[in-house]
Amino acid sequence: MAASPEAVGLQPLAFPFQAPACDGSLVDVVPGSIKWLRMPLPMALDHINLYLVRDGAGWRMIDTGFDTRQTRALWEKILPGLDGPVTGIISTHHHGDHCGLAGWLTEKLRVPLYMSRAEYFAMRLFGEKASLDSWEYKEYFRRAGLSAEQLTQMAEALKQFHVDSPLARAYQRLRDGDSLVIGGREWQVRGGEGHSPEHCALHCPGLGVLLSGDQLLARISPNVGVLPFEPEANPLKDWFISLERIGKLPDDTLVLPAHELPFYGLGRRALELRQHHLGVLDRVLGLCADLPDSIFGLAQRLFPDRRSELDNVLAISETLAHLAFLLEQGRIGRSLTAAGSYEYRVAA
Numbered sequence: 001m002a003a004s005p006e007a008v009g010l011q012p013l014a015f016p017f018q019a020p021a022c023d024g025s026l027v028d029v030v031p032g033s034i035k036w037l038r039m040p041l042p043m044a045l046d047h048i049n050l051y052l053v054r055d056g057a058g059w060r061m062i063d064t065g066f067d068t069r070q071t072r073a074l075w076e077k078i079l080p081g082l083d084g085p086v087t088g089i090i091s092t093h094h095h096g097d098h099c100g101l102a103g104w105l106t107e108k109l110r111v112p113l114y115m116s117r118a119e120y121f122a123m124r125l126f127g128e129k130a131s132l133d134s135w136e137y138k139e140y141f142r143r144a145g146l147s148a149e150q151l152t153q154m155a156e157a158l159k160q161f162h163v164d165s166p167l168a169r170a171y172q173r174l175r176d177g178d179s180l181v182i183g184g185r186e187w188q189v190r191g192g193e194g195h196s197p198e199h200c201a202l203h204c205p206g207l208g209v210l211l212s213g214d215q216l217l218a219r220i221s222p223n224v225g226v227l228p229f230e231p232e233a234n235p236l237k238d239w240f241i242s243l244e245r246i247g248k249l250p251d252d253t254l255v256l257p258a259h260e261l262p263f264y265g266l267g268r269r270a271l272e273l274r275q276h277h278l279g280v281l282d283r284v285l286g287l288c289a290d291l292p293d294s295i296f297g298l299a300q301r302l303f304p305d306r307r308s309e310l311d312n313v314l315a316i317s318e319t320l321a322h323l324a325f326l327l328e329q330g331r332i333g334r335s336l337t338a339a340g341s342y343e344y345r346v347a348a
Contacts, residue, residue, distance in 0.1 A: 010251065013218060013265035022047045024074040029254070029262055030207055033183070036256065039065035039074060041097055043310060045220075048097045049258050051211060054183045058084035062202070062211055063092055063258060067100035067165045075105070090114045090174070092213030093196040094123035098258065103127075104165035113171045114180075116191065118198035120171045125229070127167045132158070132228075140228035144316050145294030145341040157309030174200045190215075190246055194239025195222040201246065209254050210266065215246060216255055218263045221276055225317025226324055236277060236325040243270045277322070284322045285346065288332050292345035295320050 020027050022040040029036045035052040051062040059082055065071040079086065088111045091099035099115070102123070106113050115123070132138065132155040141151050174180075176191025180202070190201040192215045202211040214222040224239045226232075247270025255269070256262050263269070280302070287293065287301050299315040300306075306315055323344055326332045334342045 010268035010271065011265060013263050013268060015218070015261045015263050016254075017262050019047075019261060024078045026052075026078070029256060030209060033185075033207060034209065034256070035059075036262070037078070039071050040068075041066055042068065044307060045259060047259065049256070049260075049262075051256055052082070052086075053187075053211075055087045056084075056183055058082075058087040060182050061086050061089045061105070063098040063213070064089060064101035064105055066097045067104070071101060072104065072165075075101070079109075085109070086111055088112050088114060090200075090202070091119065091123070092201065092211070092215075092258065093199040094119040094126065095196065095214070096126075098213065099123050101165060103167040103169075106168045107166060113168045114174055115171050116174045116176075116198035116200050119196060119200070120173075122197055124167060136231075137228040139340075140231050141316075142340045143231070143295070143342050144299075144320065145296035145339075146316075154309045154312060158313070176200075190249075192239075192242035192246060194224045194235045194242055199242075203249060203253070205250075207254075208250070208252060209256060210246075210249060212246075212255050212257045214258050215242065216266065216269055216273070217257045218255075218260045218269060220260065221273055223314050223318055224277070224321050225314060226320040227317055232324070234321075234324045234328055236281075236321045237328070239277070240274060243274050246270055281322050281326060284319065285326060285331060288326075288344050289346045292343050294337075294341045294343055295323065296341075298323070298344065 017029060020038050022038045024037050027036045033054045037050050038047045039050060040046060041048055048065055050065060052059040086109050089102060089105055091102055102113050132151060174189050176189055178189040180187045185204055185206050188203045190203050192199040192201060195214050199213055199215055201213050201215045224235050226235060247267050249266055251267040253266045254262060254264060255266050283302060287298055295316055299319040302319055303315040306312055327334060331347055332344050333347045334344045337343050
């Protein structure tokens with residue numbers, strides 16, 4: 001059994017700030033150095049935290065918000081009110097709430113975009129209105145246990161998440177272990193896998209701040225899922241490695257996440273997230289023992305409160321991530337049914 005946070009001397013999480021409205025209001029989380037704002041999202045998780053880091057006479061933008069008319073209008077209001085220009089845009093990873101307006105903003109402001117290589121090309125892949133029509137994607141969902149009709153409904157619902165703005169045609173690469181100088185301060189690039197292919201968080205030892213993106217969130221776990229373009233991946237194994245690495249940063253670091261509230265308690269939260277997913281692995285193993293099932297069947301039992309087709313996609317991908325981890329460990333087995341779906345059961 002894994003040690004509890006209390007057993008290893010980790011303090012409870014502390015939340016030093018109240019949330020601003022999702023209207024672009026600016027909050028000084030590190031006075032003179034970092035401003036925090038929120039933008040709305042058209043989904044159950046209804047906001048994203050964005051940050052502006054002082055860069056000389058201007059500001060470096062961290063993530064962009066989702067590509068909607070509402071978000072673009074908020075940026076049109078915010079940008080003229082800043083006391084200096086935006087000097088560049090850093091996207092922590094390729095998900096639409098983090099880089100959906102990267103192309104629009106880089107074109108408008110004529111500033112560079114900074115991303116890891118894998119995240120940049122994943123953004124290009126998904127931003128080109130990728131559909132679920134390819135045989136590979138259809139096979140992914142057929143293997144998960146979805147019917148052709150269910151796949152059609154899902155594809156239609158997911159159209160709302162296509163990026164309409166033009167995509168950024170160039171970027172400057174971030175790598176794990178790199179250092180960036182922003183406003184005369186050194187920021188260390190902390191790479192992570194599991195939630196996305198090459199997520200980049202940014203740590204400034206001088207300020208004692210971690211811009212964590214989705215790598216560390218205070219009350220929820222980011223989705224860790226197997227996606228159609230890499231159907232045999234084991235992202236949960238990568239996620240555990242990333243959590244262990246980021247959890248070794250100083251425990252008095254102020255974490256500025258992409259969702260929910262800024263917090264102290266980095267080490268505790270990294271351990272809590274690991275324990276959460278270990279608990280999910282036990283639940284998945286128990287479900288397979290009770291009744292061998294398809295990926296979608298297990299996802300319905302594991303996540304009974306799904307409210308949308310996006311929730312279904314996330315539930316399938318996350319269930320599959322835990323199944324892939326257990327499969328690699330030899331704790332479960334799978335077989336192909338006559339209908340073309342995988343059925344998972346506890347290994348003999």
